[in-house]
Amino acid sequence: MLHSVTLQAPAKVNYRLDVVGRRPDGYHDLRMIMQQVNLCDEITISRSVTPGIRVSCGAAHVPDGEENIAWKAARALLELSGADTGIEVHITKRIPVAAGLGGGSSDCATVLQGLNDLLELGLSRERLMEIGVRLGADVPFFLFGTTARAEGIGELLTPLAAIPSLWVVLVNPNVPVSTAWVYRNLQLTRKEPLAKLPDSFDDVAALCAVLSNDLESVTIPAFPVIGEIKELLRSLGAAAAMMSGSGPTVFGLFVEEAAARAAADAIGHQQPGWFAVAVETL
Numbered sequence: 001m002l003h004s005v006t007l008q009a010p011a012k013v014n015y016r017l018d019v020v021g022r023r024p025d026g027y028h029d030l031r032m033i034m035q036q037v038n039l040c041d042e043i044t045i046s047r048s049v050t051p052g053i054r055v056s057c058g059a060a061h062v063p064d065g066e067e068n069i070a071w072k073a074a075r076a077l078l079e080l081s082g083a084d085t086g087i088e089v090h091i092t093k094r095i096p097v098a099a100g101l102g103g104g105s106s107d108c109a110t111v112l113q114g115l116n117d118l119l120e121l122g123l124s125r126e127r128l129m130e131i132g133v134r135l136g137a138d139v140p141f142f143l144f145g146t147t148a149r150a151e152g153i154g155e156l157l158t159p160l161a162a163i164p165s166l167w168v169v170l171v172n173p174n175v176p177v178s179t180a181w182v183y184r185n186l187q188l189t190r191k192e193p194l195a196k197l198p199d200s201f202d203d204v205a206a207l208c209a210v211l212s213n214d215l216e217s218v219t220i221p222a223f224p225v226i227g228e229i230k231e232l233l234r235s236l237g238a239a240a241a242m243m244s245g246s247g248p249t250v251f252g253l254f255v256e257e258a259a260a261r262a263a264a265d266a267i268g269h270q271q272p273g274w275f276a277v278a279v280e281t282l
């Protein structure tokens with residue numbers, strides 16, 4: 001029986017985010033294309049003889065203990081399984097927080113998966129996804145991986161047959177954005193039904209042609225720096241640049257690793273207070 005596991009919890013970007021409508025419970029029906037990228041929090045989950053769940057992180061703006069979504073994931077699995085072991089979770093945070101990169105949701109999914117393995121609970125991926133969606137709409141995607149079309153509130157997932165692998169430059173201007181605030185302030189103005197999206201993307205041009213994010217209409221007017229970052233990434237050679245999720249992180253797509261790294265370095269030098277990194281899609 002294993003005593004502990006250490007796992008990587010990746011970030012995501014939304015290549016496409018259409019808001020289809022508002023539901024009676026206040027959540028929104030979406031249609032998204034989601035992509036995991038190789039920027040990861042590191043999570044160690046250990047058994048402990050001391051009963052209870054303890055979560056430590058130590059990063060700014062991330063709660064320790066019960067408020068952490070990783071704590072909620074551990075509690076959900078302990079309650080369901082009746083396991084009476086103590087659990088310690090330590091998160092080394094590398095994904096910017098409240099950034100549109102899904103860091104909390106990914107930590108949550110990783111704890112669900114990791115604890116299922118560590119305690120040999122034998123729960124199926126589908127069952128973990130059902131538990132996960134009650135903790136956060138993006139959680140099922142991180143259990144499903146690594147590129148997917150997402151519908152419903154984000155929990156109805158279909159794999160995408162072909163999608164080019166790319167270098168992604170992530171730029172975050174270090175202003176936290178509340179996802180709940182963005183959805184609350186969204187004006188649903190679309191009158192036409194949504195056009196069908198392709199089922200696969202054979203080249204980068206086909207992928208760039210579908211990039212779009214309805215939440216930009218809320219976040220960019222409130223944080224104009226996001227629009228400036230999009231322009232900056234394009235001027236540094238990105239094939240396309242767009243805000244991820246509810247923002248404020250912007251991603252630029254590059255075919256060549258060297259160009260992606262040069263763009264991230266240039267932005268890091270220009271704006272030392274920002275987060276700028278080049279990573280591969282997973």
Ligand SMILES: C[C@](O)(CO)[C@H](O)COP(=O)(O)OP(=O)(O)OC[C@H]1O[C@@H](n2ccc(N)nc2=O)[C@H](O)[C@@H]1O
Pocket residue numbers: 014017026027028029030032100102105135136137138139152153154179180183245246
């Ligand atoms: C913006 C995205 O990251 C795109 O992938 C997600 O839609 C947000 O996913 P998330 O952060 O896991 O969402 P949750 O933690 O479940 O909800 C955060 C807030 O976003 C709003 N929310 C979220 C998902 C959704 N489909 N509709 C919503 O209106 C909810 O009102 C909630 O107040």
Ligand SMILES: Nc1ncnc2c1ncn2[C@@H]1O[C@H](COP(=O)(O)OP(=O)(O)OP(=O)(O)O)[C@@H](O)[C@H]1O
Pocket residue numbers: 061062063067068069070091096097098099100101102103104105107108138177179245246247
């Ligand atoms: N493990 C965690 N990691 C990050 N934030 C957490 C965690 N647990 C709780 N939180 C809280 O959740 C809030 C949003 O976190 P997160 O970084 O997941 O947002 P996000 O990247 O904007 O997510 P999304 O793309 O799903 O909107 C933060 O304000 C933070 O205090």
